[in-house]
Amino acid sequence: xxxxxxxxxxxxxxxxxxxxxxxxxxxxxxxxxxxxxxxxxxxxxxxxxxxxxxxxxxxxxxxxxxxxxxxxxxxxxxxxxxxxxxxxxxxxxxxxxxxxxxxxxxxxxxxxxxxxxxxxxxxxxxxxxxxxxxxxxxxxxxxxxxxxxxxxxxxxxxxxxxxxxxxxxxxxxxxxxxxxxxxxxxxxxxxxxxxxxxxxxxxxxxxxxxxxxxxxxxxxxxxxxxxxxxxxxxxxxxxxxxxxxxxxxxxxxxxxxxxxxxxxxxxxxxxxxxxxxxxxxxxxxxxxxxxxxxxxxxxxxxxxxxxxxxxxxxxxxxxxxxxxxxxxxxxxxxxxxxx
Amino acid sequence: xxxxxxxxxxxxxxxxxxxxxxxxxxxxxxxxxxxxxxxxxxxxxxxxxxxxxxxxxxxxxxxxxxxxxxxxxxxxxxxxxxxxxxxxxxxxxxxxxxxxxxxxxxxxxxxxxxxxxxxxxxxxxxxxxxxxxxxxxxxxxxxxxxxxxxxxxxxxxxxxxxxxxxxxxxxxxxxxxxxxxxxxxxxxxxxxxxxxxxxxxxxxxxxxxxxxxxxxxxxxxxxxxxxxxxxxxxxxxxxxxxxxxxxxxxxxxxx
Numbered sequence: 001x002x003x004x005x006x007x008x009x010x011x012x013x014x015x016x017x018x019x020x021x022x023x024x025x026x027x028x029x030x031x032x033x034x035x036x037x038x039x040x041x042x043x044x045x046x047x048x049x050x051x052x053x054x055x056x057x058x059x060x061x062x063x064x065x066x067x068x069x070x071x072x073x074x075x076x077x078x079x080x081x082x083x084x085x086x087x088x089x090x091x092x093x094x095x096x097x098x099x100x101x102x103x104x105x106x107x108x109x110x111x112x113x114x115x116x117x118x119x120x121x122x123x124x125x126x127x128x129x130x131x132x133x134x135x136x137x138x139x140x141x142x143x144x145x146x147x148x149x150x151x152x153x154x155x156x157x158x159x160x161x162x163x164x165x166x167x168x169x170x171x172x173x174x175x176x177x178x179x180x181x182x183x184x185x186x187x188x189x190x191x192x193x194x195x196x197x198x199x200x201x202x203x204x205x206x207x208x209x210x211x212x213x214x215x216x217x218x219x220x221x222x223x224x225x226x227x228x229x230x231x232x233x234x235x236x237x238x239x240x241x242x243x244x245x246x247x248x249x250x251x252x253x254x255x256x257x258x259x260x261x262x263x264x265x266x267x268x269x270x271x272x273x274x275x276x277x278x279x280x281x282x283x284x285x286x287x288x289x290x291x292x293x294x295x296x297x298x299x300x301x302x303x304x305x306x307x308x309x310x311x312x313x314x315x316x317x318x319x320x321x322x323x324x325x326x327x328x329x330x331x332x333x334x335x336x337x338x339x
Numbered sequence: 340x341x342x343x344x345x346x347x348x349x350x351x352x353x354x355x356x357x358x359x360x361x362x363x364x365x366x367x368x369x370x371x372x373x374x375x376x377x378x379x380x381x382x383x384x385x386x387x388x389x390x391x392x393x394x395x396x397x398x399x400x401x402x403x404x405x406x407x408x409x410x411x412x413x414x415x416x417x418x419x420x421x422x423x424x425x426x427x428x429x430x431x432x433x434x435x436x437x438x439x440x441x442x443x444x445x446x447x448x449x450x451x452x453x454x455x456x457x458x459x460x461x462x463x464x465x466x467x468x469x470x471x472x473x474x475x476x477x478x479x480x481x482x483x484x485x486x487x488x489x490x491x492x493x494x495x496x497x498x499x500x501x502x503x504x505x506x507x508x509x510x511x512x513x514x515x516x517x518x519x520x521x522x523x524x525x526x527x528x529x530x531x532x533x534x535x536x537x538x539x540x541x542x543x544x545x546x547x548x549x550x551x552x553x554x555x556x557x558x559x560x561x562x563x564x565x566x567x568x569x570x571x572x573x574x575x576x577x578x579x580x581x582x583x584x585x586x587x588x589x590x591x592x593x594x
Contacts (some may be wrong), residue, residue: 234388
């Protein structure tokens, strides 16, 4: 049996505890505050009003849970992709994985929702198309950058940015040819929001994200060894192909499923792993759970901010995360440049 | 460990041609040759990074193709010419990565003991908790040597066949560190380890290698004891430079 002490040092255990507490507090805050404030203690005293119960069970509860699931998925997939590509700038949003997922979703809405596929897959059509979109983008990045050497880190990012641009062109074109009712849905994807959370889609997403996170945890030590370089890791007995496949599939499924529900939420996958590394170190046994936890807090708090800042209207949460993340990205590039 | 009639071609260009040799336990094989003669490619082939176009590589009596990745890792370790770690790992974490099989999860105490011995041997205790990014090129090279050594290291003597391959291990090191790495390697060889080291400096090769393989344009130009093959005629033919060879003490001069 592996103990926690074997996976993390004392400082890292401390930070994981702090981040776990932060998740609890941010979740309580996010559930309590909004258009209608909910007193959580009323649940335990049995004095909860029907309105509060309705808000909790069907509106804010699934919404906060979706924000948490998306935050965890983006945080951990950012950390895993940065580790796999050995690139501190890899982020599902920046390298086009989220845009690929959005393009899949948008294609499904414009072309297939009212047709045979729409009937067959029902509400799962959009999430499935989304997963397929992110899989295609990760697969392309992987194939196109496979011959790159260590100095190819920037090139890998540029390939991602080019694919991101292509996916965005696709989304733009589909937006152009869509009808009015489709256009409403499409605009929503581009901005990012947790507003349409519903249990029917949320539960399969939670299952997908949980399975993916569990799989990523299992390979965290091997992901450390990959930091020596693929050739060195291969020489140390690591089956590189298997690790790559696990990360690519887990990230694509998580991001695909999340984007189909929340739209594109930028920068969490980029910012969170860096902050976690600064807190406790770069080993993935700490980085992966740390990124999932911090991802949850940032996502849930960003959603809370976007709900209460201009009440009764709502700011798209993707705008809030990008407003926070873009300056950080700039700082990171300048720091890398100076190094 | 045997290498039989190995050839490697890439896009119709012959990189290595008809190379045969073996490395024995308790022997340090030095590989020398001009730039581009195929030294590093030869090491990559021996390490199993890719397979030759022709010929057979055998780890003990087994064809390398039939040896699993994990078995290879237990059998031989490799230190590359240069390594680039992107993220902020500590020296301790890097050295631990060399421990095969779950990197230290199964027998934590034994692994800790091994690491303690290795860092003491290399005199890098002070660097142990530092970030690899903050170290000088030479210090990083010592850490990577420690990582390669711990992969196959045995406390007393090597009961089973184990090998270490070092590609110009002293390229970033000052004189003291250079001697330290080669002395440690030589000492492990005396304990029964087999070693293959790519050298840049012929005098160092003559001092440390039991046997030397001299490559020229992808072919073996000479193979044997350093004192036998380091002759002015051979060196001039391979390097295209007039040299003087002094027998006692053994020294090669090029001016």
